[in-house]
Amino acid sequence: MATASQASTKVDLHRELARQLRADSIRCSTEAGSGHPTSSLSAADLIAVLLASHLRYDWSKPKDPANDHLIFSKGHASPLYYAMLRAAGAIDDPELMTFRKLGSRLEGHPTPRLPWTDVATGSLGQGLPIAVGEALAAKRPLDAPFHVWTLTGDSELSEGSIWEGLDHAGHEGLSNFTAIFDINRLGQRGPTELEWDLDTYAARVRAFGCDPIVIDGHDLVAIDDALGRARRAERPTVVVAKTVKGKGVSFLEDKEGWHGKALDPEQAKQALAELGAVPSRAFPTIKPDPWTPRPMARPKKPDLATYTAPLATRKAYGEALAALGAARADVVVLDAEVSNSTHAEDFKKTAPDRFFEMYIAEEQMIAAAVGMQVLGLVPFASTFAAFMTRASDFIRMAAISRANIRLSGSHAGVSIGEDGPSQMALEDLAMMRAVFDSTVLYPCDANQTARLVALMADLPGISYIRTTREKTPIIYSDGLDEFRVGGSRIVRGGGADDQVAVIAAGITVHEAVKAADSLKDTIKVRVIDAYSVKPIDADALVDAVRTTGGLLIVAEDHWPEGGIGDAVLAALADADVSGELVRFVHLAPRQMPGSGKPAELLAAAGIDAAHIAAAATELAR
């Protein structure tokens, strides 16, 4: 039990720290000439108490596995975040003043260029779901003792992804998770939908399976009590804090028109005087109790199957995942309630403690994967490729987070058949190619799929594998160790007398092979399996252009924009070989497909063997 004077000392410390966080938030944003000081001020008391008395973090060892985790879901409160780093002694005052300047690690919104920052935030509604992923990984399989904290704004509570996150926190009983809602009533352009209706926020939190603690977010004693209760709770907790935007500076408090605006130097001077700011300093913080993760078994080479009979590449994906799971303990798998379609269920059967059912919540699935890789795990996340688009913004942000995650999209293209266009991914290659530093793979047979999945486990950045619903024949029985990122394979032709080259991937490789075989007595067709769509094998493309005298066909089960056709043309242009490209025929769906049998739909889309053969015949004429 703390004595009255200890309590008073503690409150004084919190008050001093909050004052400094406010002052530094204003100082750095005024120096930058932009930023969000008022959104920082509303949460300064919450963060002061958290930093000084609840967050267990060794700021000199950001990678200590015992450290708590803290994600600013409201990334625009970066002045407060950086002021906190300054108060923790992680950065110094001169660096704080580089905020938002070219080359500074202190960007407009936090990114992992800073070693204390787990992930990039700034697209609202993402930090909380990522924190849920960290807490989930901590609970199992890591069995880690740390607590995960996340600070959200109130505007972002209108994003559905927040409720996906709390739903999962509640469902999984994540007692190691605490969200702090900074309910400051004002959004960017005026009042939020719920303003200060704390009861409704609390009811929503409760209905989604978490325990709300409603407080005045400027009452330092109440904050201290709430954060302590949250940490000790046996349930996931949300501290719903009523705050005032711009708190602490009279001309900013609860005022509209101040969102995302820095104070000018004169205003800042007045604000600092009001705050009674003193030179900023480092404050004492709490280190975690030492903890060493359970050692992981040394990874083995996965025991991949070799197939001879036709098999869907999605099934080979699942079996390769299972082999990976058996070979290494850091692989985790997430799926959006379709694991019997993506075949991620094969992993679940062999490593159920490392399989995460995310139900139909693709955004939460990607967020959880991002959170898990922060902790050193190797996540694979799967759903229908069409529904991967649901998480497009999360994948975009994962790239800014420099996250290493592996995605699998099944049921690609019109070849899925009867289910119709809502289930057909026809834009996923465009989406995934346009992700910074991504790898995009699209295998055509089970053996190739297994080897590419194994490669993905060691790939940095965001990698994506596109799989097919239908069973496809085995193309590769040898050279299975030669598949590589940036590679391709010639599956028909390959001689210096090839007359036409067909570039295909996935399902269209089989159509191209049939076309080449049907023409074998009349036209020498080279079929290139461009299974690595990004990076694409430019050398193989250049060779195909030179050998054929510039006669190329691309056949792909994807809209014409942004897929393999665009990738091929860009690679040739980049290699300065466009000028040798005499004819380029791009076979791709150009009308909205309906339902039908896979073969009927491939034909209707103009990407089946007959269309490829006709195009080759036309080119070779």
Place this chain on the structure above:
Amino acid sequence: MATASQASTKVDLHRELARQLRADSIRCSTEAGSGHPTSSLSAADLIAVLLASHLRYDWSKPKDPANDHLIFSKGHASPLYYAMLRAAGAIDDPELMTFRKLGSRLEGHPTPRLPWTDVATGSLGQGLPIAVGEALAAKRPLDAPFHVWTLTGDSELSEGSIWEGLDHAGHEGLSNFTAIFDINRLGQRGPTELEWDLDTYAARVRAFGCDPIVIDGHDLVAIDDALGRARRAERPTVVVAKTVKGKGVSFLEDKEGWHGKALDPEQAKQALAELGAVPSRAFPTIKPDPWTPRPMARPKKPDLATYTAPLATRKAYGEALAALGAARADVVVLDAEVSNSTHAEDFKKTAPDRFFEMYIAEEQMIAAAVGMQVLGLVPFASTFAAFMTRASDFIRMAAISRANIRLSGSHAGVSIGEDGPSQMALEDLAMMRAVFDSTVLYPCDANQTARLVALMADLPGISYIRTTREKTPIIYSDGLDEFRVGGSRIVRGGGADDQVAVIAAGITVHEAVKAADSLKDTIKVRVIDAYSVKPIDADALVDAVRTTGGLLIVAEDHWPEGGIGDAVLAALADADVSGELVRFVHLAPRQMPGSGKPAELLAAAGIDAAHIAAAATELAR
């Protein structure tokens, strides 16, 4: 007050209709050999009572503005949906048996190829938010008397978008909106997260501002009562119905392993015998009371401003919207809580009753736009271009819905400056180009922006305009009526002696102009403003290739993949001109940007005037 015998007759009718809906759901899916009969059976009683006694719909006049609206958010229950159309007399039995066959209007999931179908569903969690959009438009500005109904599954209730939808229904007090939750406990691969926890569903509904009515979804009297109360309620209502998947057929009821599986003919025979199926027939339905919409003022030509001073294109967007709003009464505007940044607020000032604040819920924003265009309105929806990715799956589905919606993404590219990469759209062109039948526009000055916005109002399909944060100089003072979809403009050079062509759009047009002007004494540079990114002006590109002897530069503020560079190469290949392309330099960001001033970041990304001039000099050497 109904007499006992009338009530009994009514229940008998509902029972007969439900029996037929079940039988026809089985018959058509067995005939197709695929589909979701068990997910249809769980909701058959709900839909029988709705169709016979609550839905006011003239099935011979699907476009009657007085009709109620019904969206199957659980689109995979299409057998039930089509069985309902059959029972309503909208289609006949032979057509029902074409389900899922090539060329049939009865696709695996419903699409608006059927005149009774408002929108495509099949990506879960979208139908409900679209229904909210319809109800919102009906309430204002249309003041329409119809009711909007939507049927959801329970698996899809884990999508955050459902809660965005209910949040908006509650916030706007949409008494004309009723959702029916078909809580059948089983998802695709096993039990749902909440199974039959109806209390939790009800608590969530209540917390999000709607009134739950919890019933046994197979009690025909309870259903009738609930739907009647829902229609009369003064609040948005959700009927939370406990149901049994496969209900009515003993070997299907509440059984795992039957999701998305058709019965084989023998199983179907047994099921039909159990149901006591009789030949299917048309049932009586209820027509709406006649209603004629308030006549709209005849549209006028919008009074667009002509600018001379530098202005951000996002501001010109807002002002053009306001002019459109004044000129025609069917234009509505939605924004995701950033209307003071996108400048959609300019419309709000002139037509507040047609402005919809969607708060930070981009998925709900797009869904609402899709719902509103069903009712003949002309929606424009805006947010930061980076956050448009949040709604990628909704935009994809909008294309399958053949929706006519107009999107505006502001703050494109690294040129936004200090806010950093989370706020920079660098993949939006890739995303929007890969939308079926889309139009993608990217203006560089205020006058051009205004004219393109005016054109968008009359465009079919999904159109997108990308705007810039920073003020940009005026490029165009004449020929303002010549901007068109598929057009381009030459802003420097244009003669037969041009040595190099730079293709730019938006912010890079200004950089290209500066580059061309800096080189004007040494190299003749043609600058093409490719403001229509899709469709792109192939003739202008071909002419540039031929004039310059194949020396092109593309400079764009977008990742290298999927944007203007890819569009240019694809157009040249399609025109069979690739072979004349001697050198192609693609200037685009290739490293993850940080914060900095706009000019610094353009330079760091290699897309400023200096880099363009250097590339042109190199090419012309």
